[in-house]
Amino acid sequence: MRDQEQRPWPAHLVEAVLLVSASPIGSSDLRSATGLSDQELESALAGLRERYAPEASGIVLREVAGGYLLSTNPACSGAVETFRQEARPAPLSGAAHEVLACALYLGPLTRGAVSRVRGVNSDAVIRSLIERNLLVEVGADHDAPGSPALLGVTDDFLAATGATSRRDFPPVDSLVTQEELDRVRERLASSGTAPHDAGSEPA
Amino acid sequence: MTFEPLGRSLSDFTVELDVYSGPYEWLLALILKDELEIFEVPLRELVESYLLARQPDAANGLERDTDFAGSAAALILLKSRTLSPTIDADSEGIEDEPLSADELAERLTQYLKVRRAAEHLKDRFTSNAGHYVSAHTIAPRQGSLSVNPDRVSLAARQAFSRLIEPPVRHLGPITVTLQELAGIIRTAIAGGPISYESLTSDMDRMNRAVAFAAALSLAQEGSLTLTQAEPLGPLTLEPAT
Numbered sequence: 001m002r003d004q005e006q007r008p009w010p011a012h013l014v015e016a017v018l019l020v021s022a023s024p025i026g027s028s029d030l031r032s033a034t035g036l037s038d039q040e041l042e043s044a045l046a047g048l049r050e051r052y053a054p055e056a057s058g059i060v061l062r063e064v065a066g067g068y069l070l071s072t073n074p075a076c077s078g079a080v081e082t083f084r085q086e087a088r089p090a091p092l093s094g095a096a097h098e099v100l101a102c103a104l105y106l107g108p109l110t111r112g113a114v115s116r117v118r119g120v121n122s123d124a125v126i127r128s129l130i131e132r133n134l135l136v137e138v139g140a141d142h143d144a145p146g147s148p149a150l151l152g153v154t155d156d157f158l159a160a161t162g163a164t165s166r167r168d169f170p171p172v173d174s175l176v177t178q179e180e181l182d183r184v185r186e187r188l189a190s191s192g193t194a195p196h197d198a199g200s201e202p203a
Numbered sequence: 204m205t206f207e208p209l210g211r212s213l214s215d216f217t218v219e220l221d222v223y224s225g226p227y228e229w230l231l232a233l234i235l236k237d238e239l240e241i242f243e244v245p246l247r248e249l250v251e252s253y254l255l256a257r258q259p260d261a262a263n264g265l266e267r268d269t270d271f272a273g274s275a276a277a278l279i280l281l282k283s284r285t286l287s288p289t290i291d292a293d294s295e296g297i298e299d300e301p302l303s304a305d306e307l308a309e310r311l312t313q314y315l316k317v318r319r320a321a322e323h324l325k326d327r328f329t330s331n332a333g334h335y336v337s338a339h340t341i342a343p344r345q346g347s348l349s350v351n352p353d354r355v356s357l358a359a360r361q362a363f364s365r366l367i368e369p370p371v372r373h374l375g376p377i378t379v380t381l382q383e384l385a386g387i388i389r390t391a392i393a394g395g396p397i398s399y400e401s402l403t404s405d406m407d408r409m410n411r412a413v414a415f416a417a418a419l420s421l422a423q424e425g426s427l428t429l430t431q432a433e434p435l436g437p438l439t440l441e442p443a444t
Contacts, residue, residue, distance in 0.1 A: 022339065074331075074334055080335050092325070095242055098317055100324055105316070105320055106317075117313060124240055128240060159331075160328060162331035163327070169323070172317075172320050175316060176312075176319050180319075184312060188304065188308055
């Protein structure tokens with residue numbers, strides 16, 4: 001800290017603001033709160049990244065959901081959970097991951113569209129994810145009868161997956177190999193329901 | 204959905220699942236009370252757990268197997284009903300029309316991508332678990348619509364509660380009633396006017412206050428007249444004329 005006649009160090013200002021926030025703070029909000037210039041802010045964040053690296057501190061600086069967030073180091077989570085006397089939230093089910101994948105890669109989309117992609121009713125899973133603030137209604141599909149709500153992922157989802165934005169996720173096509181796609185068509189062919197472009201007779 | 208009584212043959216069977224860890228009977232109870240979503244329970248893992256813990260040579264082995272098969276079948280039925288599309292002509296998303304081969308291939312391809320994306324998300328959730336943020340809660344910004352339940356509760360309590368009673372410990376116990384003092388006053392003024400000071404000279408502070416209230420009450424009903432020549436001067440009680 002500089003002497004009392006001067007302002008605190010930029011890193012101290014940023015650190016103090018981040019400490020009291022439970023959600024990520026964007027650069028513009030940090031600048032506004034601290035009065036720092038772009039250059040001062042970037043320099044302060046660089047220093048904090050070093051100070052709060054996972055191997056250097058029980059607190060880590062994360063860049064998630066379009067902002068910066070101070071969190072406890074996962075290596076210390078056991079002590080935190082013991083102190084808070086609460087267990088870590090139960091991991092999500094496979095169905096929940098599928099619904100989130102739909103919202104992330106195909107969304108915003110309606111509950112019906114999620115069910116259509118998965119082939120099963122997904123209302124209960126969606127309700128559970130909304131309660132956990134990983135999914136949110138972001139609008140309505142006014143072209144559909146009844147204007148059903150459109151679902152999208154939340155900032156909490158981005159923070160929970162360690163993502164800065166939706167662009168942090170790999171393209172969905174890159175997650176599936178051509179061999180896997182070919183196997184799907186082969187199975188369809190063997191079951192007598194091969195698509196036209198697979199070269200087989202339609203069922 | 205109801206389960207037949209298990210007969211306690213499975214009371215010692217415990218399960219270890221991601222979503223639940225503990226006695227199997229409690230798992231059933233949580234599902235029936237809607238405190239645990241059936242779609243979250245991996246039934247295959249459940250059956251595998253039972254097969255590992257199965258005791259075919261036990262005295263009640265057959266009873267245990269029967270009870271488990273019955274309850275597991277009920278869970279499968281319950282889960283299938285939960286996951287099945289609603290049979291409703293207006294239901295959105297699930298079509299009754301059979302898909303063409305091309306559409307089916309497209310659907311399966313898309314679902315395969317979603318499955319792979321789900322697996323990717325699971326890895327990301329796992330690798331980012333265990334971060335806890337500040338417990339400090341920032342007050343809502345001005346202009347944003349926010350209702351703090353605690354403040355609403357406090358406002359309601361203030362609006363509907365009685366005013367705080369003034370402290371009266373210094374007054375001491377009440378030893379005489381208003382009616383008794385009214386009788387004393389009537390007797391005292393029967394012989395002519397009397398000052399309030401002389402009337403209450405042998406009374407304590409509390410009784411003086413009650414005597415003044417009694418005098419005001421008698422004056423209001425016309426039984427006596429209160430006279431005070433000057434502000435803060437002596438107060439005289441005299442019979443009404």
